[in-house]
Amino acid sequence: xxxxxxxxxxxxxxxxxxxxxxxxxxxxxxxxxxxxxxxxxxxxxxxxxxxxxxxxxxxxxxxxxxxxxxxxxxxxxxxxxxxxxxxxxxxxxxxxxxxxxxxxxxxxxxxxxxxxxxxxxxxxxxxxxxxxxxxxxxxxxxxxxxxxxxxxxxxxxxxxxxxxxxxxxxxxxxxxxxxxxxxxxxxxxxxxxxxxxxxxxxxxxxxxxxxxxxxxxxxxxxxxxxxxxxxxxxxxxxxxxxxxxxxxxxxxxxxxxxxxxxxxxxxxxxxxxxxxxxxxxxxxxxxxxxxxxxxxxxxxxxxxxxxxxxxxxxxxxxxxxxxxxx
Numbered sequence: 001x002x003x004x005x006x007x008x009x010x011x012x013x014x015x016x017x018x019x020x021x022x023x024x025x026x027x028x029x030x031x032x033x034x035x036x037x038x039x040x041x042x043x044x045x046x047x048x049x050x051x052x053x054x055x056x057x058x059x060x061x062x063x064x065x066x067x068x069x070x071x072x073x074x075x076x077x078x079x080x081x082x083x084x085x086x087x088x089x090x091x092x093x094x095x096x097x098x099x100x101x102x103x104x105x106x107x108x109x110x111x112x113x114x115x116x117x118x119x120x121x122x123x124x125x126x127x128x129x130x131x132x133x134x135x136x137x138x139x140x141x142x143x144x145x146x147x148x149x150x151x152x153x154x155x156x157x158x159x160x161x162x163x164x165x166x167x168x169x170x171x172x173x174x175x176x177x178x179x180x181x182x183x184x185x186x187x188x189x190x191x192x193x194x195x196x197x198x199x200x201x202x203x204x205x206x207x208x209x210x211x212x213x214x215x216x217x218x219x220x221x222x223x224x225x226x227x228x229x230x231x232x233x234x235x236x237x238x239x240x241x242x243x244x245x246x247x248x249x250x251x252x253x254x255x256x257x258x259x260x261x262x263x264x265x266x267x268x269x270x271x272x273x274x275x276x277x278x279x280x281x282x283x284x285x286x287x288x289x290x291x292x293x294x295x296x297x298x299x300x301x302x303x304x305x306x307x308x309x310x311x312x313x314x315x316x317x318x319x320x321x322x323x324x325x326x
Contacts, residue, residue, distance in 0.1 A: 030291035043169035062227030070270030077253035078137035083235025088245025112228015203270030
């Protein structure tokens with residue numbers, strides 16, 4: 001009689017601690033190499049890992065809201081490309097950096113609001129809508145850039161992801177602190193506000209949420225718009241990291257972001273997920289890529305490993321849901 005509750009508790013604990021176990025496992029795997037070990041834990045490499053985490057982590061903040069609410073967004077990579085190209089073009093034309101930063105973030109919010117409005121008003125599948133937006137945003141990025149990369153002049157934007165004292169951990173780039181601050185803010189929003197509770201309610205059972213008086217369609221627009229603002233911040237960080245607007249950049253970024261959220265314990269069926277888990281998932285992705293590069297593994301090996309981790313994470317989520325139903 002007690003076997004079922006015990007199994008449910010074990011799966012709940014595994015879901016909570018799973019991302020941390022995964023992070024320790026990945027770090028431990030690379031630490032087994034005697035050649036890599038002296039490099040892996042240096043301040044310079046830790047700073048590089050955190051820097052590589054920023055774009056995926058900021059994108060994962062928005063994607064966590066969307067996935068928890070039962071949606072998906074495949075246009076993230078194209079949104080990042082479009083917003084970064086816009087920033088580079090504006091900077092190249094002499095616009096002030098603070099105005100450029102604001103417009104980059106707002107453009108991301110507009111893209112998200114358009115996605116959310118179409119999904120909510122026409123009740124279309126998020127997969128289809130955002131897949132279409134993926135092509136639209138990528139095409140707009142190529143048109144805006146003239147199908148070439150746009151070099152951005154030195155500005156405040158370029159300093160956000162610049163490594164000062166690259167051989168030591170501190171000081172960390174401003175982009176790392178921005179990502180950390182946004183993560184804390186979003187964790188509060190998701191867990192301590194009515195808006196956050198509505199996100200979980202919509203993802204758990206949309207019909208029930210509607211019967212409880214939640215204006216589901218309105219909140220879907222808000223969720224995608226807020227996520228879009230965060231994707232705009234990711235585009236800002238992309239521009240700062242490369243200091244160019246490249247319309248072909250961030251292809252496949254949406255897969256890394258979705259993987260980080262799923263690895264962090266979110267359910268693709270909605271209703272489950274956490275900001276902390278998604279941040280750990282983003283860190284796992286960065287450590288995997290960093291360690292693979294340090295080991296000299298080819299890109300296809302990295303993709304195989306990441307794909308396997310995603311399948312494992314989804315399998316664990318399915319096991320947990322099956323246990324909850326029984």
